[in-house]
Amino acid sequence: MALKTEEMVLNMGPQHPSTHGVLRLQVELDGELVIGVRPYVGYLHRCFEKHAEAMTYPQVIPYVDRLDYLTAMNNELSYVNACEKLMGIEVPERVQYIRVIMAELNRIASHLIALGTYGLDIGAFTPFLYCFIDRERILSLFEMTCGARMLYNYIWIGGLSHDLHPDFVRLTREFTQQFRPHIVSLNNLLSYNKIFIERTANVGVLPLDVAVNYGITGPMLRASGMEWDLRKNEPYAVYDRFDFDIPVGKGTVGTVGDCWDRYFVRVLEMEQSVNIIEQALNQLPEGDVFSAIPKRVKPPEGTIYARTENPKGELGFFIVSNGSVNPYRVKVRPPSFINLAVIDAISKGCLVADLIAILGSIDIVLGEVDR
Amino acid sequence: MIFDTLSSFLGNEIIAGIIVACLPLFLVILPYAIAAVLAERKVSAYMQDRIGPNRTGFHGVLQPVADVVKLMLKEDIVASNVDKPLFNIAPLLVFTGSYAAFAAIPFTSIFIGTKLDLGLIYILAVSSFVVAGILMGGWSSNNKYSLIGAMRSAAQIISYEIPTFLVVVTIIIITGTTNLTVLSDYQTSYFWNWMILGGPSLGVVKFLLIPFMIVGFVIIYISTLAEVNRVPFDIPEAESELVAGFHTEYSGMKFAMFFLAEYANMFAVSALIATVFFGGYQSPFGYLGNLMGIKWLIPLEQLFWFSVKGLFFVFVQMWLRWTLPRLRVDQLMTVCWKYLIPFAFVNLLIVGLLVVL
């Protein structure tokens, strides 16, 4: 008599230590082999798009912060960028430089959390705390500038809520100088750790054609080998004035597009962000940051899709304006949401532990997946 | 030895037996486990630029006491679908298994639960008792995470017994004894007589043995690390995958038993390594008691050295835990079957040849 076997269905989440929030994965298991993954999202659906329809254009900014709460500055920049295009506002140079500095600082902070929690997923606890120490320093810079640690409401349509603190430039320089060695120590502690490489190399390989078909963007797409970065390809703000590289996955320890590549692209991106910040600090012009803030935000009728490069990928806002002070419809293109959809395709046939590694390398934030 | 003294003193073997049985529990295991919990939190805190517990007692020294008291006071949840007898018996088994190992550990030349002739094998055998408890706990919890954790644990512990035992056999070949007291006395006086440095024998063989002893030490350290489910081999309770592994469903005192058993186990295997390779309770530099002619000082010194050696290895286990990531389950098996076991075999073979020489 043949032995009857049955697949086991394992429910991960919504409360699970490594689903990075309230994601639920229904995993079909054959022993420890993953046969299929069915993600269930929506446990943090906070109705952003409904709120955006009820608010005026500037009032939407605090809600935009709460989309991907790790990268609030980048979200604001993206939304404000769309609104300014819609209204045709010319923004002073100083404002643009400050925006770039803030966005890049926030990119580092976001990547630090991504890398730290990824270490946690793999089982290394200490790098997580080291990452948080550096992140706290960035947050204190933000706090000095606008008074908030996480959700800033700092970048306004046409300007900023505050000018820089007089000490900001000096302290940021200090931070960037001290941060570079920290990247090296993170590499020594985690990136080149033999066990870490064993766990992540050749795991969850995402081929480039699949990535494009799934609409994957950001570090995930770059890890699969495509040089695609909106800061270079479609420069917004003043990104065309800086000299920086786009790191891509090279398959250094495994295959191009594996988990280690996705991890390491983020490490390299932090270095590039530090480069951009240093250049921007050197070029920072003087000027008034409040001069272009419109008294009344009432864009003309029309539709626009504007996008920027967020730490997680391409964040876009599709705004339908009917000529009133409230947006008629704001549709977000959430990078985490679209990146997450690929998990079933790349995790077939791996082990449960690999599934965690793959999920961590996608770097999702549920606030953005569910909006 | 203690048993004999006590029974002649009290004139009653049963009372003496009970006292002897409880003595290590209250004198050694519980204080040690509690101290180890605190040490783990402090060690991790200092490694991570934190302070660690410092509100409960002086610098948080009472923290584990508060933890244990609190766990005793917690509600003891037995979910409706668990297999109740197994569920209740599992933590006891695990706790007993790790506790029983202490019976044969020679803390000093006079303080030892029982001078078993098979001490070495007894410790290994009784500590694999733990597997049964873990498997029972995981199975009876009726929770998929627990089940996967228990299955992983069973596979892991059983596999890693083999390299551990092979290394122990090499020691038995050299010393010709499995009695831990004899083994400790064999490595007496100074640190160059320790097994890791070839034992007390003289001549070329001693120096030839040294590299193989070091290899043996590395193998046994890695495999005992896996046996007590510590990072990088903590996959049975891998927090990021399996929530809390086999003890996901346990609360209150039953969880505390698992918790304390883990730390007791850590010390048991560290003590084993210290005994086998690092002279057990023997001082590395000779005894002050001998020097000054105070005989009663010697056991105290022995206790001191034994604790230092054991705790050092416990500290290394903690150090690794807060530094390394975790292996995957198949890699874990690869390490054991493809690397440790062949190396242990070759090691055994060469050591055997050397001893024959």
Added chain:
Amino acid sequence: MKTPEEIFEILKAAFGDAIIELNTKSPFEKVIIADPLKVKDISLFLRDNEALDFDSLVVLSGVDDANGEKVEEEDGYKSIKGGTLSIFYHLESIALKHKLTLKVSVPRENGEAESVESVWRSADWQEREVFDLLGIKFLNHPDLRRILMPEDWEAGHPLRKDYRNPEFYQGMKVPY
């Protein structure tokens, strides 16, 4: 690199009536309006035609046009009857670096459009989202369920302009 006008000509030649018009009302982007029941063939053509090569669906958004007539119900609440809902497809060719906005409109009641999930996999979840929040059905979608809202949500589709919140959901009070 092709302008929306050129793409419109190519599509018009290939599909005729299924391509309705090139809308240039918005000053920021030109929109090609197509037939919702032919959109899959059009998408396949857009993806596989070498001169167009739209290999990536950037975003798929549903919009409630709210252009029907407003009907006042018994309790004074205004609901919308008739009119259309729209879907916008923002497409991009990574190789040829050109972009396109495609729009289809479906009727508000029982609106149906073809699914483009088999053309661009990124449409899978986005179509589910549009179905969930606006109630547009996608034909031939493999797994059309609610994605963001609870699966047993019965109060309709929240992003419609005439959506009304229920008082209770599973015994929990919904309004503030």
Added chain:
Amino acid sequence: MGLLDKEFTDGNIVITTADSLFNWARLSSIWQASFGLACCAIEMMATSASNYDFDRFGVIPRASPRQADIIIISGTVTLKMAQRIKRLYEQMPEPKYIISMGSCSNCGGPYWDHGYNVLKGIDRVIPVDVYVPGCPPRPEALLEGLLKLQEIIRNESLVKKSA
């Protein structure tokens, strides 16, 4: 735990001493269910991290609710999530406490009006001991909330409360 199931009608020296021991143990060893919801979860993580160090107060995260003493509701609770939080709460062993962290879980926060899927306050589903305001609250605020909770625990008693 027979002793704790009983309620005593009058306090005597034994009970009050036991009280103070039990309360001391409970308030010094508050294990937290590591459960994050939204933005506030990041601040909760920051509180556990090196700069603020929750561990000083004896708070360590436990992944399994069976071993946790408090659950920090850190973020927006949606209607889809509410029943699951309730179940999570029911899985925790007594005595259990709840800190509601942030405006969203206190009252719906910025989503109070148009949030069709947002539960306006976690106290509609489970009882809350301490509310921590803020959006998100700073780590210091969460620590303050923890100290308040310790005060609550310190004043608990085995003696039955009389009217």
